[in-house]
Amino acid sequence: MLNATLDAIALVGRATISGTRMTGALTLFGLNGLSHLFRPPFYWRAFLRAFVEFAYFSLPVVALTAIFSGMVIALQSYTGFSRFNAGSAIAGIVVLSVVRELGPVLAGLMVAGRVGAAMAAELGTMRVTDQIDALSTLATNPMKYLVTPRLLAGAIALPLLVVVADILGVMGGFIVATVKLGFHGIPYLMNTFDFMKTMDVVSGLAKAAVFGFLIALMGCYHGYNSRGGAEGVGGATTAAVVMASILILAFDYGLTELFFAR
Amino acid sequence: MNREVPGAAVPKIRVQGLRKAFGEKQVLDGVDLTVMPGTSMVVIGGSGTGKSVLLKCIIGLMQPDEGVIELDGQDVLRLDRTARERARDRIGMLFQNGALFDSLPVWENVAFGLLARRQVTRRQAREVAAEVLAQVGLAASVGDLSPSELSGGMQKRVGLARAIAARPDILFFDEPTTGLDPIMGAVIDGLIVDCVKRLGSTAIAITHDMASARRIGDRIAMLHHGRIVWSGPPSELMESGNPVVDQFTHGRREGPIQMELRR
Numbered sequence: 421m422l423n424a425t426l427d428a429i430a431l432v433g434r435a436t437i438s439g440t441r442m443t444g445a446l447t448l449f450g451l452n453g454l455s456h457l458f459r460p461p462f463y464w465r466a467f468l469r470a471f472v473e474f475a476y477f478s479l480p481v482v483a484l485t486a487i488f489s490g491m492v493i494a495l496q497s498y499t500g501f502s503r504f505n506a507g508s509a510i511a512g513i514v515v516l517s518v519v520r521e522l523g524p525v526l527a528g529l530m531v532a533g534r535v536g537a538a539m540a541a542e543l544g545t546m547r548v549t550d551q552i553d554a555l556s557t558l559a560t561n562p563m564k565y566l567v568t569p570r571l572l573a574g575a576i577a578l579p580l581l582v583v584v585a586d587i588l589g590v591m592g593g594f595i596v597a598t599v600k601l602g603f604h605g606i607p608y609l610m611n612t613f614d615f616m617k618t619m620d621v622v623s624g625l626a627k628a629a630v631f632g633f634l635i636a637l638m639g640c641y642h643g644y645n646s647r648g649g650a651e652g653v654g655g656a657t658t659a660a661v662v663m664a665s666i667l668i669l670a671f672d673y674g675l676t677e678l679f680f681a682r
Numbered sequence: 683m684n685r686e687v688p689g690a691a692v693p694k695i696r697v698q699g700l701r702k703a704f705g706e707k708q709v710l711d712g713v714d715l716t717v718m719p720g721t722s723m724v725v726i727g728g729s730g731t732g733k734s735v736l737l738k739c740i741i742g743l744m745q746p747d748e749g750v751i752e753l754d755g756q757d758v759l760r761l762d763r764t765a766r767e768r769a770r771d772r773i774g775m776l777f778q779n780g781a782l783f784d785s786l787p788v789w790e791n792v793a794f795g796l797l798a799r800r801q802v803t804r805r806q807a808r809e810v811a812a813e814v815l816a817q818v819g820l821a822a823s824v825g826d827l828s829p830s831e832l833s834g835g836m837q838k839r840v841g842l843a844r845a846i847a848a849r850p851d852i853l854f855f856d857e858p859t860t861g862l863d864p865i866m867g868a869v870i871d872g873l874i875v876d877c878v879k880r881l882g883s884t885a886i887a888i889t890h891d892m893a894s895a896r897r898i899g900d901r902i903a904m905l906h907h908g909r910i911v912w913s914g915p916p917s918e919l920m921e922s923g924n925p926v927v928d929q930f931t932h933g934r935r936e937g938p939i940q941m942e943l944r945r
Binding site for chain 2: 461469542545546549550551553554556557558559560561
């Protein structure tokens with residue numbers, strides 16, 4: 421009994437130490453990456469490449485996710501709300517759900533799966549094939565060249581993607597409401613704009629900036645520190661996506677508390 | 683091909699008492715190595731004896747636990763980060779697998795160091811890349827290819843071109859002939875000797891290819907159990923009188939290395 425208790429305490433202790441160490445390493449890595457924003461040179465080409473990868477190539481998957489999510493919310497909320505003769509509230513439900521939560525969170529999760537994984541795989545491959553060491557021998561700080569542009573690209577690109585996701589999500593709801601549920605277009609849109617406040621949009625975009633940074637941070641950290649050949653790169657890719665997804669959901673709650681808790 | 687500068691008192695590279703351990707494993711256990719200006723030193727040794735770790739410590743890619751590393755008499759381990767990065771600017775390195783950047787075309791790989799140092803415009807960098815590619819026997823048109831389109835030998839040549847593009851005064855070669863057929867290996871060795879001679883650089887190469895070691899080196903040192911157990915000119919390598927070197931160079935199964943492995 422005593423041994424089992426001690427084992428359990430040891431397990432908790434090990435997990436705590438490991439979690440603290442990981443948090444510290446991630447924080448230092450992120451701060452180191454950010455510090456190069458203020459120390460020239462800045463690699464604009466690397467930034468543009470990362471930005472295009474983040475924003476342009478993720479557009480289809482984010483757009484499809486957003487439009488179908490908006491459609492589903494409209495349908496589901498009408499099914500529930502019509503029982504209380506509150507069907508007209510679905511314009512507000514759709515816009516608030518999409519702009520405050522689903523836009524940033526779903527776009528974040530989609531981009532984490534697509535770009536975060538690719539980032540970890542690319543940097544991981546560079547690590548195990550000595551390309552990162554090669555940068556050091558070519559008068560280039562690897563953090564400045566590989567990490568900083570990606571962190572910035574993530575923090576800027578995801579809010580832009582979320583603007584698109586917000587518009588398409590609301591549009592999805594609008595299509596279902598007008599085509600399937602028999603709502604009139606103009607009143608639906610007026611309801612949408614009446615419900616939506618500036619803070620809803622700003623909070624969603626702020627969340628997106630944080631999520632974009634986290635996705636890039638996870639991709640870079642796990643790729644940059646990967647070890648052990650192909651298996652190590654695979655592990656880094658998985659860890660980057662899993663951790664980015666968990667952090668997105670955790671930070672979503674924290675940021676919602678920050679913006680809307682009374 | 684001994685090009686030692688007469689009367690040169692200060693070694694270009696001096697390593698003293700270098701120690702590096704990974705956990706329980708003591709990989710470098712007091713390495714002493716001196717390379718005079720304008721000469722080539724080849725470090726030989728079996729797989730896993732710490733040759734690459736030694737090279738990474740000298741370049742500054744890895745922090746040793748103990749010891750002194752001097753470049754031109756300056757202890758680089760005592761320099762601050764900026765000064766160490768500046769010291770690294772004088773270094774060129776050919777990596778074992780080329781380590782070319784997949785996302786960039788060949789010409790940009792070759793001119794990467796020049797562009798990073800803001801020494802040239804992109805147009806000038808292209809021209810310099812074409813010149814350096816010609817020095818390693820590659821046509822300028824290769825510059826537009828992606829590294830993945832090149833054969834192993836061509837990748838080594840591009841890696842060599844990248845290492846010499848900024849005309850460094852210290853060059854490092856990590857297993858330059860590994861993975862190449864004997865003819866291509868000899869070609870790469872010849873290019874290395876030409877480049878080092880043309881630039882007047884000091885070089886350290888690590889290899890376990892005996893033919894390559896004799897072609898490249900002015901002096902050869904054998905690393906075994908984390909220490910330099912023998913060093914001398916290539917002409918004495920095959921008759922060193924050291925049982926470890928003797929077994930290694932002749933590729934014998936029986937000998938002190940094998941006995942220690944069994945223990």
